[in-house]
Amino acid sequence: xxxxxxxxxxxxxxxxxxxxxxxxxxxxxxxxxxxxxxxxxxxxxxxxxxxxxxxxxxxxxxxxxxxxxxxxxxxxxxxxxxxxxxxxxxxxxxxxxxxxxxxxxxxxxxxxxxxxxxxxxxxxxxxxxxxxxxxxxxxxxxxxxxxxxxxxxxxxxxxxxxxxxxxxxxxxxxxxxxxxxxxxxxxxxxxxxxxxxxxxxxxxxxxxxxxxxxxxxxxxxxxxxxxxxxxxxxxxxxxxxxxxxxxxxxxxxxxxxxxxxxxxxxxxxxxxxxxxxxxxxxxxxxxxxxxxxxxxxxxxxxxxxxxxxxxxxxxxxxxxxxxxxxxxxxxxxxxxxxxxxxxxxxxx
Amino acid sequence: xxxxxxxxxxxxxxxxxxxxxxxxxxxxxxxxxxxxxxxxxxxxxxxxxxxxxxxxxxxxxxxxxxxxxxxxxxxxxxxxxxxxxxxxxxxxxxxxxxxxxxxxxxxxxxxxxxxxxxxxxxxxxxxxxxxxxxxxxxxxxxxxxxxxxxxxxxxxxxxxxxxxxxxxxxxxxxxxxxxxxxxxxxxxxxxxxxxxxxxxxxxxxxxxxxxxxxxxxxxxxxxxxxxxxxxxxxxxxxxxxxxxxxxxxxxxxxxxxxxxxxxxxxxxxxxxxxxxxxxxxxxxxxxxxxxxxxxxxxxxxxxxxxxxxxxxxxxxxxxxxxxxxxxxxxxxxxxxxxxxxxxxxxxx
Numbered sequence: 001x002x003x004x005x006x007x008x009x010x011x012x013x014x015x016x017x018x019x020x021x022x023x024x025x026x027x028x029x030x031x032x033x034x035x036x037x038x039x040x041x042x043x044x045x046x047x048x049x050x051x052x053x054x055x056x057x058x059x060x061x062x063x064x065x066x067x068x069x070x071x072x073x074x075x076x077x078x079x080x081x082x083x084x085x086x087x088x089x090x091x092x093x094x095x096x097x098x099x100x101x102x103x104x105x106x107x108x109x110x111x112x113x114x115x116x117x118x119x120x121x122x123x124x125x126x127x128x129x130x131x132x133x134x135x136x137x138x139x140x141x142x143x144x145x146x147x148x149x150x151x152x153x154x155x156x157x158x159x160x161x162x163x164x165x166x167x168x169x170x171x172x173x174x175x176x177x178x179x180x181x182x183x184x185x186x187x188x189x190x191x192x193x194x195x196x197x198x199x200x201x202x203x204x205x206x207x208x209x210x211x212x213x214x215x216x217x218x219x220x221x222x223x224x225x226x227x228x229x230x231x232x233x234x235x236x237x238x239x240x241x242x243x244x245x246x247x248x249x250x251x252x253x254x255x256x257x258x259x260x261x262x263x264x265x266x267x268x269x270x271x272x273x274x275x276x277x278x279x280x281x282x283x284x285x286x287x288x289x290x291x292x293x294x295x296x297x298x299x300x301x302x303x304x305x306x307x308x309x310x311x312x313x314x315x316x317x318x319x320x321x322x323x324x325x326x327x328x329x330x331x332x333x334x335x336x337x338x339x340x341x342x343x344x345x346x347x348x
Numbered sequence: 349x350x351x352x353x354x355x356x357x358x359x360x361x362x363x364x365x366x367x368x369x370x371x372x373x374x375x376x377x378x379x380x381x382x383x384x385x386x387x388x389x390x391x392x393x394x395x396x397x398x399x400x401x402x403x404x405x406x407x408x409x410x411x412x413x414x415x416x417x418x419x420x421x422x423x424x425x426x427x428x429x430x431x432x433x434x435x436x437x438x439x440x441x442x443x444x445x446x447x448x449x450x451x452x453x454x455x456x457x458x459x460x461x462x463x464x465x466x467x468x469x470x471x472x473x474x475x476x477x478x479x480x481x482x483x484x485x486x487x488x489x490x491x492x493x494x495x496x497x498x499x500x501x502x503x504x505x506x507x508x509x510x511x512x513x514x515x516x517x518x519x520x521x522x523x524x525x526x527x528x529x530x531x532x533x534x535x536x537x538x539x540x541x542x543x544x545x546x547x548x549x550x551x552x553x554x555x556x557x558x559x560x561x562x563x564x565x566x567x568x569x570x571x572x573x574x575x576x577x578x579x580x581x582x583x584x585x586x587x588x589x590x591x592x593x594x595x596x597x598x599x600x601x602x603x604x605x606x607x608x609x610x611x612x613x614x615x616x617x618x619x620x621x622x623x624x625x626x627x628x629x630x631x632x633x634x635x636x637x638x639x640x641x642x643x644x645x646x647x648x649x650x651x652x653x654x655x656x657x658x659x660x661x662x663x664x665x666x667x668x669x670x671x672x673x674x675x676x677x678x679x680x681x682x683x684x685x686x687x688x689x690x691x692x693x694x695x696x
Contacts, residue, residue, distance in 0.1 A: 050357070090439070095468075130484065165485075
C-alpha cells in the first residue's frame with residue numbers, strides 16, 4: 001500500500017555498480033572444528049533460553065495438533081559490533097522485504113513459520129504499512145471525535161489484518177529477533193536443533209544477509225590497540241571471516257530438513273556459476289539466485305545436478321498489477337519441498 | 349504506548365561497558381580548508397536540489413506568515429558505506445528517540461521544526477506506535493466487517509493524531525531524510541545556509557549520531573586493494589577522520605543561530621569536562637551532556653563560562669508516570685534561546 005505524500009527518493013538505497021566486492025574470494029565451508037571453536041569462544045545471548053522455550057512450544061504444538069510443516073524464514077541483515085565501541089557497528093543492507101513477503105506466502109500455503117528477523121526490520125503483514133517515508137498516522141483520520149482508519153485504505157488494511165489475525169489465532173507465526181551476527185548464529189543453531197524432530201517436514205529459507213567478516217571476541221584485547229587512531233588520525237579495523245556455518249546446518253544441526261539459501265549478485269554472467277558452486281560446497285537442496293537490480297521481478301532456482309536452472313519471472317502485466325514475485329516463488333519452493341519429503345519417506 | 353505482547357528483551361541494545369572507545373583522541377575542529385577539500389572531493393546527493401526547494405519554501409512561509417522560530421533537529425545515526433561494497437556499511441547505534449521526542453516538544457512550544465533524520469528511524473508522533481517488537485496491526489480490530497482502532501488504544505492514538513495533524517495543518521513539520529554521512533553533511537550545509545536568513549531565531553539541535561570515521565571518495569581506488577581479503581582471510585579497513593564541521597556551522601554556515609550539540613558518555617567523571625572541551629573548541633552556545641545508561645532520566649546543560657552546569661532530572665514520581673525528560677528539556681532549551689535572541693537584538 002503506497003502511503004500518502006511519499007518523497008521521490010530513498011536515501012538508503014545502495015548503488016548497484018558498487019554493491020558487491022568481487023575481489024574477495026569464496027570462503028571454505030566450516031568444519032566441525034570451526035564450529036567447536038566458534039561456540040567455545042563466543043558467549044551465547046543471555047535471552048537464548050527464553051527463545052528455546054518459545055520454539056519448543058511452537059514445534060510441539062504443530063507436531064501434535066496442526067500437523068503443519070514448519071518453515072524457518074531468516075530475514076534482514078546481521079551486524080558486527082566494533083570492539084570497545086558497541087555504539088558503532090558494521091551492518092548489511094537489507095530491509096527484510098524478501099523474508100517478510102515470503103513468510104506471508106508460506107502462511108497462506110499452510111505452513112507454520114518461525115520468522116528469525118533483524119529487530120525493527122520488516123515483518124509479515126505490518127510491512128504493508130511500515131517503513132514508509134512518512135508517518136503511519138497518515139492512514140488515519142478523525143470522525144465524530146473518534147480515530148478511524150481513512151476510508152481510502154480501510155478495505156486493504158482489513159484484508160491484511162484478517163490474514164495476520166488468522167496467523168495469530170492458529171499460532172502459526174513465531175517472531176524471533178536478532179541484531180548481531182553472534183546472536184543470529186546462536187539462535188539459528190538453537191532453532192535448528194529444536195526443529196530436528198520435524199525431519200524432512202522442516203524447511204529452512206535462509207534469506208537473511210549474514211555478515212562475511214566480524215571481530216572475534218577472543219582477540220578483542222589484542223585488537224583494541226590496532227583499532228585506536230594511528231598517528232595520522234586513521235582508524236584501522238582488522239576483521240576475520242565468519243565461519244560458513246551453512247555446512248554445519250546441512251550436515252548436523254538440521255540434517256534431513258530441506259535447506260534453501262540465497263545468492264545475491266550484480267553480474268548476470270556469474271550468477272548461475274556462483275549458485276552451483278554454493279550447492280557443491282554445502283550439499284543442500286536449492287539455491288535461489290537473484291540480481292540486486294532485478295530481484296523483485298525475477299529469480300532463478302538452481303538445484304543439484306548438471307545445469308538445473310528454473311527462472312521465475314513476473315510478466316509485464318503482473319508487474320503493472322503489483323503482483324509480488326514471492327506469490328509465484330513460494331508455491332514453486334513448496335513443490336521442491338514435496339519432492340524432498342517424498343524422497344525421504346521412500347528412504348525410510 | 350506499550351504494544352501488546354512485547355518480548356522481555358531487545359537484541360539491538362548495545363552493552364554499556366564497551367560502548368565508547370576512549371583510546372581515540374579528540375579531533376581538531378575543521379578549518380575552512382578542510383571544508384573546501386571535503387566538498388570538492390565528495391559528490392552531493394543527486395536529490396539535494398529537491399530538498400533545497402522544500403527548505404526554502406518552508407523558511408519563507410514561516411518568515412512571512414507564521415513568524416515562528418525554526419528548530420533544525422537532527423536525529424538518528426549516519427552510515428559509512430564500505431568502498432566497492434555498498435551493501436555493507438558502518439553504522440552508529442541510534443533509534444532516534446531523543447530527536448523524535450524533542451521535535452514534538454518544540455512543536456508544542458510553538459516552533460516550526462525541520463526534522464533531519466536517518467531514513468526509517470523514529471519520527472515525531474509515529475514513534476509512539478512504530479519500532480515495537482510486534483506488529484502495529486495489534487493496535488487494530490475488526491467490527492461489523494470494518495477495521496477499527498482497538499478501543500483500548502483509541503483515546504491515546506486520537507490525542508497523538510491530533511497533534512500530528514496540527515503540525516501538518518500549520519505546515520510546521522518538514523521531514524528530511526539522510527542515510528550516509530556524506531548525505532548528512534551536504535544536507536546539513538544546505539539547510540543551514542537556507543536558515544541563515546532567520547538569524548538568531550534559528551535553533552540547531554544536533555542530536556544525530558554522526559560517524560567519526562569514513563572512507564573518503566578520493567582514495568577509493570587506492571583503498572580497494574587494502575580492503576580485499578589478506579592471505580589469512582582477514583579484511584583490513586582503513587578509515588579517515590570525518591572533519592569536525594561543527595566549527596564551520598558555528599562560524600560560517602549558521603552564523604548567528606543558537607547551536608546545541610550533544611555529548612554522550614558512559615563515564616560520569618569525564619562528562620562535564622568533555623562537554624566544556626567541546627564548547628571551547630567550537631564556540632557554540634550549549635552542550636547537552638548525557639550518559640548512555642541514564643539518558644532517559646537525566647541530562648546536564650553545560651554553557652560557556654566557568655562551571656556553568658545545570659542538571660535536568662526526572663523525579664521517581666515522574667518516571668513512574670512515564671513523563672518524558674524532553675518535556676522538561678525543551679522548555680529549558682527555549683529559555684536559553686530566548687536569552688540568545690535578546691542578546692543578539694541588543695547587539696544590533
